[in-house]
Amino acid sequence: xxxxxxxxxxxxxxxxxxxxxxxxxxxxxxxxxxxxxxxxxxxxxxxxxxxxxxxxxxxxxxxxxxxxxxxxxxxxxxxxxxxxxxxxxxxxxxxxxxxxxxxxxxxxxxxxxxxxxxxxxxxxxxxxxxxxxxxxxxxxxxxxxxxxxxxxxxxxxxxxxxxxxxxxxxxxxxxxxxxxxxxxxxxxxxxxxxxxxxxxxxxxxxxxxxxxxxxxxxxxxxxxxxxxxxxxxxxxxxxxxxxxxxxxxxxxxxxxxxxxxxxxxxxxxxxxxxxxxxxxxxxxxxxxxxxxxxxxxxxxxxxxxxxxxxxxxxxxxxxxxxxxxxxxxxxxxxxxxxxxxxxxxxxxxxxxxxxxxxxxxxxxxxxxxxxxxxxxxxxxxxxxxxxxxxxxxxxxxxxxxxxxxxxxxxxxxxxxxxxxxxxxxxxxxxxxxxxxxxxxxxxxxxxxxxxxxxxxxxxxxxxxxxxxxxxxxxxxxxxxxxxxxxxxxxxxxxxxxxxxxxxxxxxxxxxxxxxxxxxxxxxxxxxxxxxxxxxxxxxxxxxxxxxxxxxxx
Amino acid sequence: xxxxxxxxxxxxxxxxxxxxxxxxxxxxxxxxxxxxxxxxxxxxxxxxxxxxxxxxxxxxxxxxxxxxxxxxxxxxxxxxxxxxxxxxxxxxxxxxxxxxxxxxxxxxxxxxxxxxxxxxxxxxxxxxxxxxxxxxxxxxxxxxxxxxxxxxxxxxxxxxxxxxxxxxxxx
Amino acid sequence: xxxxxxxxxxxxxxxxxxxxxxxxxxxxxxxxxxxxxxxxxxxxxxxxxxxxxxxxxxxxxxxxxxxxxxxxxxxxxxxxxxxxxxxxxxxxxxxxxxxxxxxx
Numbered sequence: 001x002x003x004x005x006x007x008x009x010x011x012x013x014x015x016x017x018x019x020x021x022x023x024x025x026x027x028x029x030x031x032x033x034x035x036x037x038x039x040x041x042x043x044x045x046x047x048x049x050x051x052x053x054x055x056x057x058x059x060x061x062x063x064x065x066x067x068x069x070x071x072x073x074x075x076x077x078x079x080x081x082x083x084x085x086x087x088x089x090x091x092x093x094x095x096x097x098x099x100x101x102x103x104x105x106x107x108x109x110x111x112x113x114x115x116x117x118x119x120x121x122x123x124x125x126x127x128x129x130x131x132x133x134x135x136x137x138x139x140x141x142x143x144x145x146x147x148x149x150x151x152x153x154x155x156x157x158x159x160x161x162x163x164x165x166x167x168x169x170x171x172x173x174x175x176x177x178x179x180x181x182x183x184x185x186x187x188x189x190x191x192x193x194x195x196x197x198x199x200x201x202x203x204x205x206x207x208x209x210x211x212x213x214x215x216x217x218x219x220x221x222x223x224x225x226x227x228x229x230x231x232x233x234x235x236x237x238x239x240x241x242x243x244x245x246x247x248x249x250x251x252x253x254x255x256x257x258x259x260x261x262x263x264x265x266x267x268x269x270x271x272x273x274x275x276x277x278x279x280x281x282x283x284x285x286x287x288x289x290x291x292x293x294x295x296x297x298x299x300x301x302x303x304x305x306x307x308x309x310x311x312x313x314x315x316x317x318x319x320x321x322x323x324x325x326x327x328x329x330x331x332x333x334x335x336x337x338x339x340x341x342x343x344x345x346x347x348x349x350x351x352x353x354x355x356x357x358x359x360x361x362x363x364x365x366x367x368x369x370x371x372x373x374x375x376x377x378x379x380x381x382x383x384x385x386x387x388x389x390x391x392x393x394x395x396x397x398x399x400x401x402x403x404x405x406x407x408x409x410x411x412x413x414x415x416x417x418x419x420x421x422x423x424x425x426x427x428x429x430x431x432x433x434x435x436x437x438x439x440x441x442x443x444x445x446x447x448x449x450x451x452x453x454x455x456x457x458x459x460x461x462x463x464x465x466x467x468x469x470x471x472x473x474x475x476x477x478x479x480x481x482x483x484x485x486x487x488x489x490x491x492x493x494x495x496x497x498x499x500x501x502x503x504x505x506x507x508x509x510x511x512x513x514x515x516x517x518x519x520x521x522x523x524x525x526x527x528x529x530x531x532x533x534x535x536x537x538x539x540x541x542x543x544x545x546x547x548x549x550x551x552x553x
Numbered sequence: 554x555x556x557x558x559x560x561x562x563x564x565x566x567x568x569x570x571x572x573x574x575x576x577x578x579x580x581x582x583x584x585x586x587x588x589x590x591x592x593x594x595x596x597x598x599x600x601x602x603x604x605x606x607x608x609x610x611x612x613x614x615x616x617x618x619x620x621x622x623x624x625x626x627x628x629x630x631x632x633x634x635x636x637x638x639x640x641x642x643x644x645x646x647x648x649x650x651x652x653x654x655x656x657x658x659x660x661x662x663x664x665x666x667x668x669x670x671x672x673x674x675x676x677x678x679x680x681x682x683x684x685x686x687x688x689x690x691x692x693x694x695x696x697x698x699x700x701x702x703x704x705x706x707x708x709x710x711x712x713x714x715x716x717x718x719x720x721x722x723x724x
Numbered sequence: 725x726x727x728x729x730x731x732x733x734x735x736x737x738x739x740x741x742x743x744x745x746x747x748x749x750x751x752x753x754x755x756x757x758x759x760x761x762x763x764x765x766x767x768x769x770x771x772x773x774x775x776x777x778x779x780x781x782x783x784x785x786x787x788x789x790x791x792x793x794x795x796x797x798x799x800x801x802x803x804x805x806x807x808x809x810x811x812x813x814x815x816x817x818x819x820x821x822x823x824x825x826x827x828x
Binding site for chain 2: 005010018151157162238278286
């Protein structure tokens with residue numbers, strides 16, 4: 001966990017005071033809404049259908065138990081007792097009052113939490129692998145670099161008014177859990193032949209109206225050059241990104257219109273000039289070490305892989321089902337990474353109540369060295385659980401509704417808030433997700449189906465990442481009714497791919513039936529039980545699924 | 554529209570000369586980039602101080618050769634949300650070593666003063682009188698800065714480095 | 725971003741102007757007496773594009789009290805009761821269509 005020092009805390013407090021003043025000037029009329037809107041967005045405050053929405057940053061998805069308790073406090077004191085975890089590892093509150101926001105921010109600042117740049121045309125939360133620092137095979141902890149980028153981009157005077165939003169993601173594992181290929185800048189940490197740490201830099205990924213998979217702009221940027229190289233990319237974007245049309249303003253459009261070769265040359269040209277005149281952004285070892293030193297890691301005990309507690313608990317089929325589904329290998333023997341599903345059957349995906357958050361904070365203290373992670377698939381994780389504690393932890397999680405054994409399965413759905421909350425939406429997404437979890441509530445069935453990611457977006461802005469869902473569902477409006485386009489075969493990982501449309505949009509009432517048809521088709525068509533849905537689609541294409549779904553429609 | 558320079562409201566000595574108006578033989582003037590480039594050699598060597606208003610959607614290359622003869626470069630924020638002039642400002646100061654007055658014009662509002670200062674602006678055509686009056690206080694809002702620009706403010710990273718050195722030095 | 729005043733205003737039936745209250749974000753409706761109400765029954769009804777444009781203009785002028793004003797359709801029942809004219813307005817009036825994780 002990164003420990004904020006006096007300087008980090010001072011900056012957060014200074015931002016809170018500035019925002020307090022901005023709110024005051026808005027409510028007095030000194031600032032018009034036109035002037036205020038971008039200022040409030042820069043601090044994560046949206047206007048939604050029935051209220052303001054407040055998006056709080058959880059940098060690279062890492063939280064302490066103390067911080068989680070404060071998130072619970074904000075939910076209780078300023079909102080309606082719950083929060084929603086997002087596809088960018090942040091948390092959103094849906095009912096916040098503008099007049100109370102400065103106080104909520106001040107409360108959050110006490111534990112080093114802020115909402116800087118969680119919206120607006122600036123650089124957003126640098127997301128990462130929710131298993132960073134604990135997963136086997138990781139080159140090194142990518143969060144150290146996420147923190148370096150976070151600091152570098154926070155309140156950057158040159159890049160606070162970009163043509164459009166700008167998102168970073170970083171991974172340090174072969175299997176990409178951070179979806180770097182669908183980000184404006186994606187970073188893959190690796191070592192070169194000389195054993196030096198650096199990054200493959202990808203640029204121009206993104207979903208929305210015109211989805212693109214990111215392209216490699218430079219296969220290896222040395223760690224010391226990371227910030228200067230990013231500055232070069234941002235400067236080219238700031239100057240040449242389109243500002244005439246918000247639908248063409250992301251860097252992915254600039255990369256597409258120039259072509260990756262020309263874009264690379266522009267960046268390289270800028271970068272070389274930068275390096276010639278000034279080395280202020282070059283990171284020397286001491287700087288990286290300073291940040292690294294403020295990440296603390298647990299003092300792991302020497303523990304056996306198969307402790308008595310675990311052997312005994314194997315007799316309990318419910319425990320075993322959960323263990324096989326939600327418990328993942330840790331790099332340290334005797335420990336485990338535990339994923340907590342926020343996708344209860346029949347419930348809205350990604351929400352947690354203040355009570356759940358408080359209870360989880362206590363469990364984190366007891367079983368995970370006080371640390372919690374937030375994943376972009378809208379689940380939480382406890383990253384440092386001793387295997388001997390798994391049975392006790394499971395019992396406690398089950399009591400508070402955080403032990404649904406459906407992680408990575410068909411009912412582990414990623415969904416945006418949709419028309420129930422969001423003023424941009426065309427259609428609802430949460431009730432669709434709820435119905436789907438009910439259709440696939442049987443855990444044996446879900447296990448039989450295997451890993452299957454359903455992503456639901458209520459509009460083309462694609463906050464539910466439907467383009468890269470194994471099954472993607474996009475809400476559209478037809479004659480005032482809610483309709484849904486279905487795609488299949490998308491992936492968000494290192495083999496990222498956009499899904500393919502299976503046919504015309506279907507009405508709200510048909511979506512769950514259609515998904516069942518698709519799943520039935522998959523079960524009939526797969527060559528082996530362990531051929532994943534997404535691989536069956538790759539092998540056979542869309543046609544057999546289209547036939548099945550539209551035969552009677 | 555009040556002009557803020559050196560942290561306080563001052564009179565603008567520079568007269569804005571329209572594209573079709575005559576150029577005074579001396580005195581401080583501001584001309585558009587089109588006017589300037591039409592007669593750059595003469596204008597940059599005239600008696601009296603000359604300044605150019607440079608649009609935010611044009612590269613600086615054509616202006617660079619004349620920078621050391623210009624008293625003012627005025628950059629433009631057509632709306633406060635259009636941040637291209639921040640990049641132009643930094644390039645002028647940090648890459649091209651421009652030392653004259655660098656003026657922010659357009660929709661210049663209170664909440665961008667500090668960003669502008671850090672990017673290298675040192676004068677501001679401020680839209681609202683109340684904002685102009687609040688300038689000195691506004692730019693004191695922050696004492697911690699994460700990233701380096703040409704403004705000379707020490708970044709948090711460097712402050713930490715210094716703290717470490719002094720800690721280890723005193724051991 | 726086009727100002728609501730510059731957008732083409734097309735009325736397909738009885739309509740109202742709605743917005744969110746600035747200080748707390750609550751849904752509000754423009755009344756006939758140059759004010760706002762949280763009750764849809766208090767909303768001023770407009771039936772032509774000109775009327776709508778005028779009502780919107782005066783609503784937008786109250787920049788301190790209200791945010792994001794726009795024209796929304798309504799249904800008027802036989803008994804004169806005003807109902808939201810589409811799903812979005814229904815949701816804004818009644819709240820989310822799902823159970824909240826914590827009962828209100």
